[in-house]
Amino acid sequence: MASLFLSTFVNKVDRKGRVSVPAPFRLTLAGQSFNGIIAYRSFKLPALEAGGIDRMEEMSDRIDQLPEFSEDRDALSSILADAETLAFDGEGRIVLPETLCQHAGITETAAFVGRGRTFQVWEPQRFQAHQQEMRERARRQGTTLPARSAGPAAEAPR
Amino acid sequence: MASLFLSTFVNKVDRKGRVSVPAPFRLTLAGQSFNGIIAYRSFKLPALEAGGIDRMEEMSDRIDQLPEFSEDRDALSSILADAETLAFDGEGRIVLPETLCQHAGITETAAFVGRGRTFQVWEPQRFQAHQQEMRERARRQGTTLPARSAGPAAEAPR
């Protein structure tokens, strides 16, 4: 199956702070050791970074390999401190904690944004603006992927 | 061998937004981990870029290699956020979501345009106009293909 988080889904946040994680995302997460997601506040964006527990374990390992008292290590470790483990209820929903909602400006609805091996959670309006900006940039700069074998890129030139 | 998407096929879009993916294209996609296609809005053209899931996984992996918080990464990830996973039904059809149809101006019919490792989906009229323009340009400028030795098959010349 598609092991990637793709596409964008907007779901409602109910009075209790619950949101359905999109079914396709839950499918991508299926079989992991923790039945839910991990989310933390993005450093540079008004959004949440999220993924499965395996991804977080991998990140922890990477941090562990940094020099014991380096700045990078401290900075990245703060992610671990910030990260919330959000378990699914019987219907595949999670509860978004206040702190996370505030950081992302989420109130009524939440946009789940696929990013391949991870995903983000946005306030839908903000995401749309951001997305548009990114598309502009990509179009203008003709940003390219790091070369690998034969890679006809995403976009053919005109 | 049918590993390439070749030729152009025009199919009807029914009331529910369904279109048959041309049988030859389905054959090219056969055996992939996801039974369907991935499609996203072209940056530069009023058309959809499409391909199989393997292609998207490869793209995701390459993006994953970019610095964690870089601008380029954000820009390219917007493709992943935009990409829709469109599964085949029992008859080999997909449903084209509204957003994609709007971007490409698709209403009644859709043209599936082979591009080798990927394909595009166009509103037929628009494609014809575009195609003509491209051919004109090629004739005027005497466009040539890069020599075989030069790099992997690549990008079409401008």
Place this chain on the structure above:
DNA sequence: CCATAAAATCCCATGCTATCCCATCTTATC
């Protein structure tokens, strides 16, 4: 240590929509 309130979790009910399934029609092939 117990009692009570608050909050988080579980459980069931509902409406909508995407998907499945079958039936029909068209086109290419022999």
Place this chain on the structure above:
DNA sequence: GATAAGATGGGATAGCATGGGATTTTATGG
């Protein structure tokens, strides 16, 4: 002109997002 593969249409169905109430857990004060 007969047959098979592909394209198209539409009704039925199951899955999903959502909402509300019931129950358990946690916090707080006596």
